[in-house]
Amino acid sequence: MTLRLFRYLAKEVLVSTAGVTLILLLVILSGRFSSYLGRVAEGKMTFEFLFVILGYHIPSFVQMILPLAFFLSLLLAFGRLYIENEMSVLFSSGVSKLKLAAYTLGIAGLISFASGTINFWLAPFSEYRAAEASQAQDQLSAFDFLIPGRFEGSGQRTTYIDSFTPEEGWMNQIFLSDVIRKKEGNVPTQMFADYAEQIRISSEGNQNYLVFKNGTRYEGKPGTTEYSITQFDTYAVRMETQESRAIDDPYTKSTLSLIESDDLMDKVELQWRISLVVIIPILAIIGLSLSQVNPRQGRFFKMLPAILLMILYIALLIWGRTGLEKGKIPIELGLWWIHGLFTLVGAVLFAQYNQVFARRKAKLPLTDANEQYTS
Structure with a gap:
């Protein structure tokens, strides 16, 4: 039953994640396509190169989209299970909220593996090839x-x-x-x-x-x-010809070269790649905690605060990256304090979701009554 339940939950979340990722990717690609099409019309880019450069940029788009898509899909999928009372059936069958959290982290592990593959290998490789293609395009008259x-x-x-x-x-x-x-x-x-x-x-x-x-x-x-x-x-x-320059932007470098580098920008880029993977299990716990809704409230009752919390998380990461690049935040502190802050937020929300505080309040009156009876 355990494996079947995990497969069922994983299918619900992963299918939704793939759909949301595809929709968001199409939105971004349509905007970029319009921008590049203007450059084609101005004679600054060949029409064939438009599709080449878009293809090379897709992994970089996906690395930013994937955590957002997973979080939204988790809210939608688990919210539907609560609305249709499937979660009530699971809890009555002996599935605890701690076990549900373990299943959720297992699904987050699959997404994190895919995100890590994109962040640490595919996206840098694609961006390097995109830079090479752009230089070749610049050499055209x-x-x-x-x-x-x-x-x-x-x-x-x-x-x-x-x-x-x-x-x-x-x-x-x-x-x-x-x-x-x-x-x-x-x-x-x-x-x-x-x-x-x-x-x-x-x-x-x-x-x-x-x-x-x-x-x-x-x-x-x-x-x-x-x-x-x-x-x-x-x-x-x-x-006139443009001289080719070395492709040494941090986002085009391999993860191994970033680890071995002492350059500040390379260290910031490495932390950013790690952050896009670390954010997934943290968002998984937050999403699980905020996905519980009353059937009378509707599945979108907690979507707005959850999305606002996610936006705040990502905005802080972007702000922290900018601060690291400008030297306003010590590189030793990095982005870890932001992850620590939202790990604490996730722990508090999960404790409330698991009714830890409610059980403690229920035990206090019973203890007082025992003391009075003893006296």
């Missing part, structure tokens, strides 16, 4: 984002290509309008070419050049004497 048959840019800085040649990677029938700075001021330029291609020269430090073939270049303001027309067979323009 504006011409890599061009869409055939469409003018890109605004004002005097406009580019147009008729089509791409997939085999050679050439841009056919290209028009380029730009402005160059000279002593006399900004001078407009226009260039027409049959085709162009990008060439990387490694001997010059991986410099990119845009090479135009069979075209004409116009420079100057029409109607003035300083106006030139140049016809060319080959015309090369050096393109």
